[in-house]
Amino acid sequence: MSIERRNFPQFFITAPSPCPYLPGRVERKVFTHLVGQDARSLNTQLSQGGFRRSQNIAYRPACDGCASCVSxxxxxxxxxxxxxxxxxxxxxxxxxxxxxxxxxxxxxxxxxxxxxxxxxxxxxxxxxxxxxxxxxxxxxxxxxxxxxxxxxxxxxxxxxxxxxxxxxxxxxxxxxxxxxxxxxxxxxxxxxxxxxxxxxxxxxxxxxxxxxxxxxxxxxxxxxxxxxxxxxxxxxxxxxxxxxxxx
Missing domain, CATH: 3.40.630.30 (Gcn5-related N-acetyltransferase (GNAT))
Structure with a gap:
């Protein structure tokens, strides 16, 4: 496996859960881990792409049929x-x-x-x-x-x-x-x-x-x-x- 492949962040998606902002809707999130020596630069790159940080997780909404969350x-x-x-x-x-x-x-x-x-x-x-x-x-x-x-x-x-x-x-x-x-x-x-x-x-x-x-x-x-x-x-x-x- 190449160095580039090992360092590329892996992304995951959560199971559906009730939306905390709009009643009657369901949310899903795509997320990755912010760890290691590249965490700071990755945090900037992902923030520019609409991600938010929570502890060592960077996430953004990935909801079916809804794009109401706007960075x-x-x-x-x-x-x-x-x-x-x-x-x-x-x-x-x-x-x-x-x-x-x-x-x-x-x-x-x-x-x-x-x-x-x-x-x-x-x-x-x-x-x-x-x-x-x-x-x-x-x-x-x-x-x-x-x-x-x-x-x-x-x-x-x-x-x-x-x-x-x-x-x-x-x-x-x-x-x-x-x-x-x-x-x-x-x-x-x-x-x-x-x-x-x-x-x-x-x-x-x-x-x-x-x-x-x-x-x-x-x-x-x-x-x-x-x-x-x-x-x-x-x-x-x-x-x-x-x-x-x-x-």
């Missing part, structure tokens, strides 16, 4: 920082972001647990234990980081942790893997703030794209991604620029 990335240099986004940044002016090693702590898990119990208690992550959470954050062979968001405080020198996001640094940008935040801080719209913060981070790195994962038309869970414009959406003919949310 979205934002070209940060042409992003429109509109009035609503500027207001969000002003509201969160007292929040500091720090990039740290992707290593879970009890503080992170406590915040994650509050977020899940409040926002997604019926979702696939509702039963995640602290060990499951640690595996999600810690176990990977790619260039992964955790970003912490803390409200500055005179009482706590480090500040109070209100949000965090797991990110992958790719060859052409950053991929936001999973974010969670304090459900009692709804006025801050921390999900939006984390996206804006990572757009700025991508710019500082001199890279072109922030990958947001899948947008699903008709899914309330995914509607928010359509507001970050202009954005590129992956089609059968490649990435296509969209300047309007529903165009």
């Amino acid at each position: 979205v990335r934002v070209p940060v240099n042409t992003f429109d920082l509109n009035r609503s986004f500027r207001r969000n940044l002003k509201i969160n002016a007292d929040v500091d972001s720090t990039v740290i090693k992707s290593q879970a702590t009890s503080e992170h898990y406590s915040l994650f647990r509050s977020y899940i119990d409040s926002r997604h208690s019926d979702g696939g992550m509702a039963d995640m234990t602290v060990l499951d959470f640690s595996a999600m954050v810690d176990d990977n062979f790619v260039d992964s980081r955790l970003v912490e968001y803390r409200v500055r405080s005179d009482i706590n020198e480090r500040g109070r942790l209100v949000a965090s996001v797991l990110i992958d640094v790719l060859g052409d940008g950053i991929s936001m893997i999973y974010s969670f935040y304090d459900p009692d801080e709804a006025r801050r719209s921390l999900g939006t703030f984390m996206i804006l913060d990572n757009m700025a981070r991508v710019k500082r790195l001199g890279l072109p794209y922030l990958y947001l994962g899948y947008w699903v038309r008709g899914s309330r869970k995914m509607d928010y991604k359509a507001k970050f414009l202009p954005q590129e959406r992956l089609t059968a003919d490649g990435w296509r620029l969209h300047r309007e949310a529903q165009d």
Whole structure:
């Protein structure tokens, strides 16, 4: 067997299961493993092809008769920082972001647990234990980081942790893997703030794209991604620029 053949990733497909986004539909996924010395470059290549990462697995939907899951990335240099986004940044002016090693702590898990119990208690992550959470954050062979968001405080020198996001640094940008935040801080719209913060981070790195994962038309869970414009959406003919949310 040639070296090229041994190094080529093997792809597999899952059995059908209920779709988590659109009721009454069934999903399947094609996936491969991200392991070894080529994991980082493969992660970039697969992200450009519409794959997402979960621990050491890269996957993308492969559903019969459905193409509702659309990969979205934002070209940060042409992003429109509109009035609503500027207001969000002003509201969160007292929040500091720090990039740290992707290593879970009890503080992170406590915040994650509050977020899940409040926002997604019926979702696939509702039963995640602290060990499951640690595996999600810690176990990977790619260039992964955790970003912490803390409200500055005179009482706590480090500040109070209100949000965090797991990110992958790719060859052409950053991929936001999973974010969670304090459900009692709804006025801050921390999900939006984390996206804006990572757009700025991508710019500082001199890279072109922030990958947001899948947008699903008709899914309330995914509607928010359509507001970050202009954005590129992956089609059968490649990435296509969209300047309007529903165009």
